[in-house]
Amino acid sequence: MSEKSKNFIEQIIEGDIQKGKHGGAVRTRFPPEPNGYLHIGHAKAICLNFGVANDYNGTTNLRFDDTNPATEEEHYVESIKKDIQWLGYDWDDRLYFASDYFQQLYDYGMQLVEQGDAYVDDSSSEEIAAQKGTVTTPGINSPYRERTIEENRDLFQRMKNGEFEEGSRVLRARIDMAHPNMNMRDPLIYRIKNVPHHQSGDTWHIYPMYDFAHPVSDSIENITHSLCTLEFENHRPIYDWFLEKLGTFPSRQIEFARLNVNYTITSxxxxxxxxxxxxxxxxxxxxxxxxxxxxxxxxxxxxxxxxxxxxxxxxxxxxxxxxxxxxxxxxxxxxxxxRMMAILHPLKVVITNYPEDKVEWMEAENNPENEAAGIRKMPFSRELYIEREDFMEDPPKKYFRMTPGKHVRLKHGYILFCEKAIKDENGEVVEVHCTYAPDSKSGEDTSGIKVRGTLHYVEATHARQxxxxxxxxxxxxxxxxxxxxxxxxxxxxxxxxxxxxxxxxxxxxxxxxxxxxxxxxxxxxxxxxxxxxxxxxxxxxxxxxxxxxxxxxxxxx
The missing domain is CATH 2.40.240.10 (Ribosomal Protein L25; Chain P)
Known part of the structure; x- marks a missing residue:
């Protein structure tokens, strides 16, 4: 791999390896949320995560970010696994779920409470949004921000036990309500959801927020390079803050541009x-x-x-x-x-001088780009179908398809001379009559007839609709x-x-x-x-x- 061809992520990884960071290990992960099917944008992330790990003799985990049971379903899990394997990648025995870590995540949440870095807030979602301020004005502290560690410990444990109604309380990080990055203004860590989970059932009544579950799950798995799309760039300070406060494995988040394709959506x-x-x-x-x-x-x-x-x-x-x-x-x-013959808009052609009971089986190459593809036999007889667009009674100049009074070749067949068109009562052409040159068979042509157009066809009696x-x-x-x-x-x-x-x-x-x-x-x-x-x-x-x-x-x- 040349220096010129390395992208910025590869440059970061190689720099870490040269410094001996994490013992030179490279561990990535692909963390889809099982609330829908993977799309073309995910394909780029899959190729990147599995690709760089493979290039540097590392590993990639598949971890489902299943922290919102209200939107997640098991069939999404199976579809995601199928899509990744179809793309040609495998996680071996490294299949994980954020729900595998629910107890550890709760324990880490309690650690933040014990350290005075988190508090239980009884404010409504509307009140919390108002407290955060705007990009130009600082936020204000929640009236519950100064609860004691003992009170927060008790309330957080009771949230876990299912004693409170959904939406009545949340656990928030105590950071800085005047921080210039609004994501750092006491973000939510846990919310109450009395919804059964597709993995853990009715065990839990609280579920971690993505900004908490993401870095901590990375850290639990010792992920060295956590590759994310650019919309998470402003969330990196939270990522780093949680890992620093918890004193866990220092995973590093690196952002790259997401894949957007025109004429489609990837939301x-x-x-x-x-x-x-x-x-x-x-x-x-x-x-x-x-x-x-x-x-x-x-x-x-x-x-x-x-x-x-x-x-x-x-x-x-x-x-x-x-x-x-x-x-x-x-x-x-x-x-x-x-290569195969198919007629999307059929028009019947009758070769009037071809024997009525005769069927020839012509040799046709399966793929001219691949000699190993071999050949097949395709039928040829008196009645055929061609594309309707390949016939015109009164064509413009440089029209080299079928038209009365002109010759045209059929691929893997003979040269035909178009005699006339047969029309229905509405004047629409329903059939074309031609004659063929018996000595013009494809590959054996001795007719001397020069033609500039070649059409494909399907023989009528053996055709499949x-x-x-x-x-x-x-x-x-x-x-x-x-x-x-x-x-x-x-x-x-x-x-x-x-x-x-x-x-x-x-x-x-x-x-x-x-x-x-x-x-x-x-x-x-x-x-x-x-x-x-x-x-x-x-x-x-x-x-x-x-x-x-x-x-x-x-x-x-």
Whole structure:
């Protein structure tokens, strides 16, 4: 790894190693809250935490920050574990929960009380907010701030025992109500919640706040480098204050820029609303930026890891063009996905001089980028389907597809000469009649006919009718939640999903397995949806073939 390529986090880690800090150990953690599904922003944090630990022979813990039982559920825990493993990372035997430390956290809270560094406050949430002041005016002390250690000890223990109503009391740190950092103005440490916990059941009636549970849990696990996104930068003084007052392992918090991608949102609260109000079909809807949705859409672990690597690690928040993410997916799938024929909007072609009872099986390469992919056989007969957009009766200049009086080649097939179009009573073309040149077979062409256009096709008698879902961006503006006064759901793209039910595909696709990805020739990459059955195959569009990001980068050069 060259000096030039090291990001600021790697530079910090290497500096610590050179100084012999923590014996040269590198221990990171990924601490998701189990109140929703992981999204593309989390993917960057996962790749960073597991990646730097791996690079420096360290370890990464998976620790669930399950300190708010009102919003957390076990199925979120399982989905998060599945997503991390799908990305290609493993925590081995280092799976932890903040709830594992509830007794230790309570004991540390009591230690702060005994030291005079924490007090029980009976103020309401509105009164506490008012006491904090503003960024330009100092806060005021709570009337309960000078309670004795004995009184605070008694009240905190009774809070734990469930003697008080929810919202009636909190435990606060005694720091400085005039501190310039408002987060340091006697922050909350514990609140009362008479809610059962998915891990600990009804054992606890008080739960620690994130700003307390986060640094102390890091310290309990001897985390050397606690990597957080920039929104926690102003919380670092609290992090350090707790560890200093408790005299525990000195974990270090380091902040990096979170990942923001245009035309999407990465707020779990806002994503949850999309699910609960049925703007989408669930957390794994292919239009969602969740890892489960992206997996169902056809994104691969390698493409997401490549994207995270290209985005890099920065100290300032910025917005990444979604075209880069799509480019990474195309780059990965190009060498992996087998090419198949699919006709999204079928138009029948009849080859009038081809024998009616004859079917030929043409050799077709599965992937020109991968010789090991081999070949397959695809049928060719008198009746075929082509894309409706590949035929025009009165085309413009430089139109090289099918049109009356012109030749065109069928990929892995023959050269056809278009004779005429057959129309219905409304004047719509429903069928095209052609003739073929028998000596123009692909790979054996001796016809001498020169053609400039090549079309894909699906043979009619062996074709399989399937459903295809075409996806576009979920939102039609680059930053949907930029204006807090405008409901971000008003920017949902009504054309974000189109369902085609009369798509014709070659028979080989009947053997596809859920999760298998293909390139539909000239159309894009598609994945077989897990809801598919043998009778009803559903293919989701992962990404189209166009690569606007790559073209844009080429122009810059």
């Amino acid at each position: 779990k609260r806002k994503l949850r609303r999309l699910v609960e109000e049925c703007f989408v079909d669930g957390w794994d809807d292919p239009r969602m930026p969740t890892l489960s949705g992206m997996r169902r859409r056809g994104f691969t672990p390698a493409s997401i890891r490549q994207f995270a690597g290209k985005v890099g690690v920065a100290k300032r928040d910025n917005v990444i063009d979604i075209s880069l993410l799509e480019h990474c997916l195309r780059d990965d799938l190009n060498a992996k996905a087998n 399937v459903e295809v879902r075409l996806y576009d961006r979920l939102f039609n503006v680059p930053i949907p939640d930029e204006n807090p006064d405008v409901d971000y759901t008003t920017h949902i793209n009504p054309e974000s999903r189109k369902v085609l039910t009369e798509v014709m595909v070659e028979p080989e696709l009947a053997n596809a397995q859920p999760g298998e990805i293909f390139q539909f020739f000239r159309k894009g990459y598609f994945i077989l949806d897990p809801d598919s059955t043998d009778e009803h195959l559903i293919f989701n569009q992962a990404v189209a073939l166009r690569d606007s990001w790559a073209k844009m980068q080429k122009k810059k050069k």
